[in-house]
Amino acid sequence: MAPNVSTAATRAALLDAAREEFAAYGIAGARVDRIAERAGVNKERIYGHFGNKEKLFDAVITEALDELTTQIALPGADPAAYVDRLSAYYADHPELVRLLMWEALNYRGQELLPGQESRVERCARKNASLAEGLGQEPSTSTARTMFLLTGLALLPAMLPQLARIMLGEEASAHEDMREHVAAFVAAALPTPKGGSRPR
Amino acid sequence: MAPNVSTAATRAALLDAAREEFAAYGIAGARVDRIAERAGVNKERIYGHFGNKEKLFDAVITEALDELTTQIALPGADPAAYVDRLSAYYADHPELVRLLMWEALNYRGQELLPGQESRVERCARKNASLAEGLGQEPSTSTARTMFLLTGLALLPAMLPQLARIMLGEEASAHEDMREHVAAFVAAALPTPKGGSRPR
DNA sequence: ACCGTAGCCAACCAACTAGTTGGATGTCAA
DNA sequence: TTGACATCCAACTAGTTGGTTGGCTACGGT
Structure with a gap:
């Protein structure tokens, strides 16, 4: 079935939390546990949605550059x-x-x-x-x-x-x-x- | 007694190794074990000479900027x-x-x-x-x-x-x-x- | 000869970490 | 009603890591 609102909300929350964490600490310094906590989501969902830490970073920077382009x-x-x-x-x-x-x-x-x-x-x-x-x-x-x-x-x-x-x-x-x-x-x-x- | 050549050599080796490691990986990503290994010196000597990882970084960047100024x-x-x-x-x-x-x-x-x-x-x-x-x-x-x-x-x-x-x-x-x-x-x-x- | 100290080392420690696993729940199609 | 699947979770795993500790050696002063 198509992802529902709750799935999209989980993904968005993770991206927002990850943006803050990666901006502050970089890839090596960021902590996956902190991202999950800040998003209010289980850590395993990071791996479910993005695969690994580095791919999460890629998703974050892509989204941020997309926003720049629209503005x-x-x-x-x-x-x-x-x-x-x-x-x-x-x-x-x-x-x-x-x-x-x-x-x-x-x-x-x-x-x-x-x-x-x-x-x-x-x-x-x-x-x-x-x-x-x-x-x-x-x-x-x-x-x-x-x-x-x-x-x-x-x-x-x-x-x-x-x-x-x-x-x-x-x-x-x-x-x-x-x-x-x-x-x-x-x-x-x-x-x-x-x-x-x-x- | 005044530090001897060997002590100065240990410190210099640690600084050289640390410069490469910190340049490549940053503070959070650098590994103290790798610095010691690259310098051919025991890891404890890092703490003996510099105190902690962050002070080592400070010493590295200070030395690099000193060199820029001379050149x-x-x-x-x-x-x-x-x-x-x-x-x-x-x-x-x-x-x-x-x-x-x-x-x-x-x-x-x-x-x-x-x-x-x-x-x-x-x-x-x-x-x-x-x-x-x-x-x-x-x-x-x-x-x-x-x-x-x-x-x-x-x-x-x-x-x-x-x-x-x-x-x-x-x-x-x-x-x-x-x-x-x-x-x-x-x-x-x-x-x-x-x-x-x-x- | 002895003592104190500097400088060094191997081994250790307590905490941390990315990623995984086994299972629960809700939804939808048959 | 049942089975399959998507999505989620708590607990776990295996390895990593910055920093510490107890002890050794060499040297210089007394």
């Missing part, structure tokens, strides 16, 4: 504005930043990433949008720029300890930092004159 | 060149990048970081150097720029899985990426005209 529009004609709203999203969702970091540290170079095909596809669309906004054809160069924009938006949340050392109390002024990042990007990337229209 | 000159008048050589250093020492990431993920906001005072001091010197190179006074704004330059140099090694998704095979072209980062920085930051001389 943040493509770069378009204004990369600085794009970086600004992406920065704001990451500031509001530090768990996604941390999940990407744990994933990066766990990455061994060749194996497929969770949801790889759709992630590649989405990034290609972002690259195309950025290229159009810059009045250029999509290329490796524009993809590198897209990578740097994504990275710049992530940096403040990725390196809070470095921000603290470098900026002291000002490290808490997140909005000022976001403006600084957007200004940096605006200076680095020319806004195209005439021609291209934003979508 | 990379201050920003000076050419921030793009600075980012280029910093990028090259991080590309050659991915273990430092990873240690900074594990530290970031372990950071809980308020507690002192290992070697905090000297790290703050070094960053203040970098900020002063950058500010002078830009023909400005050191300020929170120049400190934010310094933070972004440091972050840009770190990005490719910090997010290899994202680079892979966004750039495909081109993700392995590290030198091209470094040039792209340096060009991005050169575009974002004006080179001062007249006035300031590089140190």
Whole structure:
């Protein structure tokens, strides 16, 4: 029979609990017992729904990236504005930043990433949008720029300890930092004159 | 009596082994037994020299940052060149990048970081150097720029899985990426005209 | 010669951990 | 009514782990 509401609710509760636990502690540091407890579900259900700890992590990061995609529009004609709203999203969702970091540290170079095909596809669309906004054809160069924009938006949340050392109390002024990042990007990337229209 | 060569050698071997283990697996994922085995030293010596696992990590990252400081000159008048050589250093020492990431993920906001005072001091010197190179006074704004330059140099090694998704095979072209980062920085930051001389 | 100490070791310990097992309950189709 | 199956649970298992302990050896000072 089709899974009923209760099964879907169990799965959702486990994903929510796992997101918090993996964001805080990573894959090796997360505890399966704690995830189950936080979800109010038996530990065996984690294995029933997801198979093992690592597949649970994959499901968590895939879901978090899906949510990002539904909420943040493509770069378009204004990369600085794009970086600004992406920065704001990451500031509001530090768990996604941390999940990407744990994933990066766990990455061994060749194996497929969770949801790889759709992630590649989405990034290609972002690259195309950025290229159009810059009045250029999509290329490796524009993809590198897209990578740097994504990275710049992530940096403040990725390196809070470095921000603290470098900026002291000002490290808490997140909005000022976001403006600084957007200004940096605006200076680095020319806004195209005439021609291209934003979508 | 003063520690003899053998004691210093034990400590050095433990630090080397710990650097590899912590870089690869982080604090929670590292195994004390593996560190001791790799160092060719009894596990109890870790506790004898460092106290506990977390203090060992602190010693490792402090040593790695000390080495960075001895090898990379201050920003000076050419921030793009600075980012280029910093990028090259991080590309050659991915273990430092990873240690900074594990530290970031372990950071809980308020507690002192290992070697905090000297790290703050070094960053203040970098900020002063950058500010002078830009023909400005050191300020929170120049400190934010310094933070972004440091972050840009770190990005490719910090997010290899994202680079892979966004750039495909081109993700392995590290030198091209470094040039792209340096060009991005050169575009974002004006080179001062007249006035300031590089140190 | 003896004593104290530094530095080292093998073995140990108490607690922890991911994953499994045997069984219970509810639902639906025959 | 019965059987099959999905979904759930408490208890368990086999192995892991950070840190400790009791003792050995070498060395230097008295």
